[in-house]
Amino acid sequence: MGDRRITDHPILDFDEGEVIHFTFDGKPMEGREGDTIASALHANGVKVLGYHFKTKRPRGFYCAIGNCSACLMIVNGKSNVRTCTAPLLPGMVVETQSDRGVPDDV
Amino acid sequence: MMYKIDLVVIGGGPAGLMAANTAAEAGAEVLLLERDGHLGGQLVKQTHKFFGSEKQHASVRGIDISTMLGDRLDSFGDRATVWKNATAIGFYEDGVITVDHDGVYKKVKPKRVVVATGASEKFLSFPNNDLPGIYGAGAVQTMMNVYGIRPGHRVLMIGAGNIGLIVSYQLMQAGVSVAAIVEGLPKIGGYAVHAGKVRRAGVPILTSHTILRADGQESVERATIARIDRTWNAIPETERTIECDVICISVGLTPLAELLWQAGCEMRYIPALGGSVPLRNDCLETTVKGVYVAGDVTGIEEASAAMVEGHLAGLEAAASLGFKSDSYDAERKDCMEQLTALRSGPTAEKIRTGLACTACL
Numbered sequence: 001m002g003d004r005r006i007t008d009h010p011i012l013d014f015d016e017g018e019v020i021h022f023t024f025d026g027k028p029m030e031g032r033e034g035d036t037i038a039s040a041l042h043a044n045g046v047k048v049l050g051y052h053f054k055t056k057r058p059r060g061f062y063c064a065i066g067n068c069s070a071c072l073m074i075v076n077g078k079s080n081v082r083t084c085t086a087p088l089l090p091g092m093v094v095e096t097q098s099d100r101g102v103p104d105d106v
Numbered sequence: 107m108m109y110k111i112d113l114v115v116i117g118g119g120p121a122g123l124m125a126a127n128t129a130a131e132a133g134a135e136v137l138l139l140e141r142d143g144h145l146g147g148q149l150v151k152q153t154h155k156f157f158g159s160e161k162q163h164a165s166v167r168g169i170d171i172s173t174m175l176g177d178r179l180d181s182f183g184d185r186a187t188v189w190k191n192a193t194a195i196g197f198y199e200d201g202v203i204t205v206d207h208d209g210v211y212k213k214v215k216p217k218r219v220v221v222a223t224g225a226s227e228k229f230l231s232f233p234n235n236d237l238p239g240i241y242g243a244g245a246v247q248t249m250m251n252v253y254g255i256r257p258g259h260r261v262l263m264i265g266a267g268n269i270g271l272i273v274s275y276q277l278m279q280a281g282v283s284v285a286a287i288v289e290g291l292p293k294i295g296g297y298a299v300h301a302g303k304v305r306r307a308g309v310p311i312l313t314s315h316t317i318l319r320a321d322g323q324e325s326v327e328r329a330t331i332a333r334i335d336r337t338w339n340a341i342p343e344t345e346r347t348i349e350c351d352v353i354c355i356s357v358g359l360t361p362l363a364e365l366l367w368q369a370g371c372e373m374r375y376i377p378a379l380g381g382s383v384p385l386r387n388d389c390l391e392t393t394v395k396g397v398y399v400a401g402d403v404t405g406i407e408e409a410s411a412a413m414v415e416g417h418l419a420g421l422e423a424a425a426s427l428g429f430k431s432d433s434y435d436a437e438r439k440d441c442m443e444q445l446t447a448l449r450s451g452p453t454a455e456k457i458r459t460g461l462a463c464t465a466c467l
Contacts, residue, residue, distance in 0.1 A: 011249060037330070043255050060240075061241070062229075063226065063242050063244065064245035065142075
């Protein structure tokens with residue numbers, strides 16, 4: 001799904017940032033420097049970030065600026081990470097979340 | 107440890123940046139809290155040129171205004187501190203603000219506060235509105251203009267206000283097809299200049315229409331729309347299906363006012379301003395002494411008005427601490443005149459009506 005990255009734009013220039021390797025549910029994927037976790041997933045064609053803890057309906061991000069919490073995922077074992085604003089870092093292990101998650105320091 | 111400082115500004119968007127700059131300029135020590143990793147708030151995704159006068163950075167793009175204001179704040183050195191990745195998570199009756207700063211819990215006790223937390227996008231009720239692929243208009247703008255990623259291939263836009271029209275145009279600039287713009291009202295809410303641009307590009311604007319439902323397996327595959335009558339009910343046999351992989355919701359914003367509620371500010375529900383807003387005086391001070399407000403949290407307008415309000419709130423907060431420069435009177439008068447001018451046109455009638463209800467003193 002490489003065609004999701006905008007390369008030609010009348011106003012904006014998007015630098016081809018360094019490639020960042022990460023995994024999503026065990027599958028190796030590539031993002032770019034400057035991506036959030038959700039933007040990198042979207043560039044890879046992944047729209048379903050989780051499943052509702054009760055109804056198990058698929059969830060995707062809605063606001064993309066950290067307001068709505070529809071994008072919560074498990075990142076490096078930590079649940080409820082707001083992936084729409086969390087920067088993508090090399091080697092991240094990103095997983096679909098389908099429960100309420102586990103609080104920190106428990 | 108308790109951080110003590112003259113002024114805390116909560117929110118690094120257009121209003122907060124102006125408030126912090128103005129107060130630092132006047133001589134106050136300022137701490138700016140920004141939830142995100144970068145300053146600018148929603149200016150960073152605004153690729154269109156601003157309207158208004160030169161004072162409001164007319165014909166400059168939002169992304170460039172953001173950089174200018176951030177650089178100016180840097181120039182004050184130690185007098186202006188910026189905490190990024192810092193979310194204000196509580197505002198208590200003893201004036202203490204609690205902050206999650208890069209995962210560290212901190213307490214701040216300022217002498218004055220400017221709350222400039224902005225707004226969040228409203229949502230719309232229809233079956234399957236939780237399907238992935240249904241995004242706020244702001245989210246689509248962020249994906250495209252900040253991260254350089256197309257939200258999908260074919261978009262159905264809901265809402266023909268300025269944001270719906272501008273984002274539709276930006277989608278086309280990014281090479282995404284816009285199937286149609288659906289608007290519940292009988293007329294287009296946004297400026298004619300924006301509507302003309304999308305219409306000339308071949309996008310139909312369907313007024314007196316609504317979305318009935320979305321469908322798809324794991325994400326959006328199609329939407330059903332219909333014409334509505336004057337009572338907002340769908341007219342039978344006007345239903346049609348639109349193939350699309352994104353439905354973009356642009357039905358307005360609502361103030362992000364939780365901190366003001368917690369601080370005990372008197373609030374009033376004013377639909378014309380997007381929701382519950384704080385009562386305030388003409389210095390933008392709320393009913394809680396020392397707590398000032400600026401930008402969309404005071405009622406939904408746009409970035410130009412937010413910047414002027416930020417200027418005024420920063421000026422007044424600093425002046426109340428004794429940081430009153432020779433230009434105070436002139437700046438205050440100028441802010442008032444700019445706000446009047448920005449709110450003078452026929453399109454701002456709703457804002458004027460709403461604002462008339464917010465005066466507390």
